[in-house]
Amino acid sequence: MKIIYSDKHAGHDPQTFFVRGVKQRSTEQPERADRLLAAATAAGHAVEAPAAHGMAPAATVHTPEYLDFLQTVARDWAKLPGASAEVVPNVHPARYPATYPRALAGRAGWHQVDLACPIGPHTWEAALAASESAATASDLVLGGAREVYALCRPPGHHAYADMAGGFCFLNNTAIAAQRLRQSHARVAVLDVDVHHGNGTQGIFYERDDVLTVSIHADPDNYYPYFWGHAHETGVGRGTDCNLNLPLPLGSPDAPWLAAGDRALERIRAFAPGALVVALGLDASESDPLQGLKVTGAGFHAMAARIASLGLPTVLVQEGGYLSDDLGRNLAQFLAGFESGRPTA
Ligand code: ZN
Numbered sequence: 001m002k003i004i005y006s007d008k009h010a011g012h013d014p015q016t017f018f019v020r021g022v023k024q025r026s027t028e029q030p031e032r033a034d035r036l037l038a039a040a041t042a043a044g045h046a047v048e049a050p051a052a053h054g055m056a057p058a059a060t061v062h063t064p065e066y067l068d069f070l071q072t073v074a075r076d077w078a079k080l081p082g083a084s085a086e087v088v089p090n091v092h093p094a095r096y097p098a099t100y101p102r103a104l105a106g107r108a109g110w111h112q113v114d115l116a117c118p119i120g121p122h123t124w125e126a127a128l129a130a131s132e133s134a135a136t137a138s139d140l141v142l143g144g145a146r147e148v149y150a151l152c153r154p155p156g157h158h159a160y161a162d163m164a165g166g167f168c169f170l171n172n173t174a175i176a177a178q179r180l181r182q183s184h185a186r187v188a189v190l191d192v193d194v195h196h197g198n199g200t201q202g203i204f205y206e207r208d209d210v211l212t213v214s215i216h217a218d219p220d221n222y223y224p225y226f227w228g229h230a231h232e233t234g235v236g237r238g239t240d241c242n243l244n245l246p247l248p249l250g251s252p253d254a255p256w257l258a259a260g261d262r263a264l265e266r267i268r269a270f271a272p273g274a275l276v277v278a279l280g281l282d283a284s285e286s287d288p289l290q291g292l293k294v295t296g297a298g299f300h301a302m303a304a305r306i307a308s309l310g311l312p313t314v315l316v317q318e319g320g321y322l323s324d325d326l327g328r329n330l331a332q333f334l335a336g337f338e339s340g341r342p343t344a
Pocket residue numbers: 193194195280282318319320
């Protein structure tokens with residue numbers, strides 16, 4: 001299948017990440033995309049660069065205020081006396097009614113929910129290119145391709161309409177879903193990343209035209225903690241258009257695939273015209289983040305089941321961190337997807 005990829009991702013190399021209060025280099029490193037690209041090309045998939053869409057696709061799901069912040073903050077932050085190389089806020093508005101601040105430190109706290117989304121000098125260019133990859137893949141599917149894989153980095157599914165978090169800045173999955181809405185009255189998103197797709201859920205939470213389904217490690221004791229629980233089902237028009245399927249930490253293939261079957265049943269009932277798969281590979285048993293224990297065979301089986309829906313599909317890369325299995329798991333997923341397509 002066709003792969004959309006931009007090498008601009010490499011300019012974003014976040015150095016700030018805290019684990020139990022200890023600062024270390026982020027696990028979201030450029031080498032991730034290098035390994036994924038190498039595995040996909042070795043498997044015979046053809047690579048194309050994204051079209052130059054600019055900010056338009058991102059603007060369909062993100063606020064102007066947030067896009068302006070992302071685009072300008074690194075430059076302005078560098079002018080502050082004694083500023084760090086990356087934008088990392090030290091204050092957040094938390095849960096009480098709050099006023100949008102003018103000060104850069106305050107704006108950073110408003111738009112960056114945690115310490116896992118530092119903004120460096122080239123973060124914007126990388127995030128924008130990833131959003132263009134998602135848009136280009138969607139356009140190819142709208143034009144008749146059965147499936148296209150957008151190799152996006154940085155990932156996107158933790159980003160809300162106006163808030164970065166968990167390595168994510170622009171929500172590539174939501175951008176793809178919104179773009180598919182140009183031709184399809186209903187679109188479904190299936191998120192198989194080990195983390196709940198909280199940003200995607202948030203963006204579509206009050207809508208009944210985009211179904212969001214996420215299979216993930218139980219946020220009771222795993223990032224993103226505040227979202228991803230089974231009782232979050234949507235509000236207003238979006239009631240019952242969000243399905244969360246949390247699994248106990250360390251769950252292996254069988255319960256993961258069973259959750260997949262429940263997800264597919266819900267998607268069939270919704271009868272969408274197209275699908276976006278938020279393709280995190282960090283549910284792997286080998287992933288350093290150790291949330292679930294999915295094998296290569298598990299990824300192959302999940303992909304085949306998803307493909308059996310027969311829907312035009314955009315696959316959007318989300319998480320999945322450095323391990324010897326990272327590239328292999330992508331190759332397994334893409335092969336499983338192609339093998340599971342219904343024969344015409
Ligand atoms: Zn993840």
